Amino acid sequence: MKQSNLYQYILGLADNSLILGQRLGELCGHGPNLETDIACTNISLDLIGQTRSYYQYLAKMAGDTSEDAIAFMRLEREYRNVLLVEQPNTHFGYVIGRQFLFDVYHLQLLKELQQSSDEMLAAIAKKSIKEVSYHKRFSGDWVKRLGDGTEESNEKMQEAIDGLWRYTDELFQANEAETAMALEGVGADVTALKETYYKEVSAVLDEAMLKVPESKYFTHGGKKGIHSEHMGYLLADMQYMQRTYPDMKW
Amino acid sequence: MEKNWPLWEVFVRSKNGLEHRHFGSLHAADAEMALENARDVYTRRNEGVSIWVVESSHITASNPEHNGELFEPAQDKVYRHPTFYNLPDEVKHM
Numbered sequence: 001m002k003q004s005n006l007y008q009y010i011l012g013l014a015d016n017s018l019i020l021g022q023r024l025g026e027l028c029g030h031g032p033n034l035e036t037d038i039a040c041t042n043i044s045l046d047l048i049g050q051t052r053s054y055y056q057y058l059a060k061m062a063g064d065t066s067e068d069a070i071a072f073m074r075l076e077r078e079y080r081n082v083l084l085v086e087q088p089n090t091h092f093g094y095v096i097g098r099q100f101l102f103d104v105y106h107l108q109l110l111k112e113l114q115q116s117s118d119e120m121l122a123a124i125a126k127k128s129i130k131e132v133s134y135h136k137r138f139s140g141d142w143v144k145r146l147g148d149g150t151e152e153s154n155e156k157m158q159e160a161i162d163g164l165w166r167y168t169d170e171l172f173q174a175n176e177a178e179t180a181m182a183l184e185g186v187g188a189d190v191t192a193l194k195e196t197y198y199k200e201v202s203a204v205l206d207e208a209m210l211k212v213p214e215s216k217y218f219t220h221g222g223k224k225g226i227h228s229e230h231m232g233y234l235l236a237d238m239q240y241m242q243r244t245y246p247d248m249k250w
Numbered sequence: 251m252e253k254n255w256p257l258w259e260v261f262v263r264s265k266n267g268l269e270h271r272h273f274g275s276l277h278a279a280d281a282e283m284a285l286e287n288a289r290d291v292y293t294r295r296n297e298g299v300s301i302w303v304v305e306s307s308h309i310t311a312s313n314p315e316h317n318g319e320l321f322e323p324a325q326d327k328v329y330r331h332p333t334f335y336n337l338p339d340e341v342k343h344m
Contacts, residue, residue, distance in 0.1 A: 033255075034276075034277075035277060035278065035287035035290065038291055038294075039287065039290040134289075137286070138286055141282055145279065145280070
């Protein structure tokens, strides 16, 4: 079951939300100010809520595991999230850049998933779409505010976009599970989203007085479990409690 | 550059049909951000259906030192309260 395309496909969707949620959660108490701190952790909670729906579905499907076990007890190579979402909170520009580059994709994807022939996936997509529309509005507004702000904020936002750009292509490189699920009408065809994605992202960057990176160098691997050097630290932090006190409750 | 963002007052309508009520204040760089912040700070637990934000500097407030001349004269004028009418039982919501 766990090797089936459906299982692996949903795992990919879920892991993206989990890892991005974890990254945003790291900002709890560390946001640039109280209001933005609450906003980022709010988005984090939205994402972790979505993750739970996916993991509960997977746990039911597999029968011999639980949502906590799926979330916390896997090894690094078994996580299927894209490299983009695991990138660190280098500075606020990176937090916003990562969020924006993911949100545009995420919303496109959920719109497609609403049509999924899998009723559960369609229902999760329908529920999540309102949350993610807001995420995109939040991150898009911030990209414009920082890009079209002061000289320093423009510089930092540009640095983040340039630094994260290489991870965007992976979103549209379908792995085996994605290709199979798209063919069956369960999943979305990510390759078809690419053109609109870059068009939409470029339009916002233009408006934000930011340059669209021209680099054609892209990094891939997350979807296959080959993660960047940041992932191990993230997991150590995230898994510590469950690994030390398995099945703990409070 | 201004180091602190301006203060905004937040008004939330908690249900259709009710008026917007003052919920609190927050900092934001512009009106859009104030709305988004208000949404996250004050309506996370389903508290509202509509939000107004206004920069605090646009509010003209009465001076507490003038409370005597402004409000005390009203205290001994009970006839301004419609408490002397007998309401029939059938009249609800008064």
